Amino acid sequence: MKEPKEYLGHFEEIVLLAILQLKEDAYGAKIRQKVSEATERDVSIGAIYATLDRVERKGFISSWQGESTPERGGRAKRYFRVEGAGMQALNDTNARRNKLTAGLDLGFDAA
Amino acid sequence: MKEPKEYLGHFEEIVLLAILQLKEDAYGAKIRQKVSEATERDVSIGAIYATLDRVERKGFISSWQGESTPERGGRAKRYFRVEGAGMQALNDTNARRNKLTAGLDLGFDAA
């Protein structure tokens, strides 16, 4: 053990956090909605999936097929979950930032 | 006023924080050193300057020529400072993340 730490890109981090927030209900469309809300910006669905796929390839999250929406129908959902490696990356990314934020007097919390 | 918020990329954020930490002594080589320390990774000098230049073009930081090192000589330094727009971007970037981190039970502080 002594692998170089894996850090997350800015948007990758955002997406992982959104999945955690959504818990059992994390699928593409909902994740997009969550991210848009939090960032107060329109985010394209393509942006979401491209990131999701990339992060899954790295083993930070996993996905599986779900069902379609009961009342209205439509295509089946693809659910996502953050894996251990993903939590680790989130942690490392946060630690990296915290080290540089410590002792700084910013306008916001520098936890 | 109602400009879309400006967010920082992952490395851009790191570099801005390093400048703040270094205060009056923020110039390329030192910034590189600070970033390497904090991230526990080798970062090339090119990576630092490329980012510095891009962020300066956006108006987040400014730079000016300094003097060379007294005892040993060498080329003159180029100092950097984070401007108001940069602090704002740092703030917005942090806020965006915090909104998504709130309420989550992560292994680390979720301030």
Next chain:
DNA sequence: TGATATGTTCTACATTCTAGAGTATGGAAT
């Protein structure tokens, strides 16, 4: 005056970010 230390500039390529059109699929209406 040239060896050496300090520091920056330039160029190039890889990865990430982001948008949007296109495709798939299940239920409802007729």
Next chain:
DNA sequence: ATTCCATACTCTAGAATGTAGAACATATCA
């Protein structure tokens, strides 16, 4: 059954950011 519609995902492509390292510049001292 066939068409319509809502929900959701896949694909492609281009822009922005991340990253490396060789080349260049310049001040001091032997």
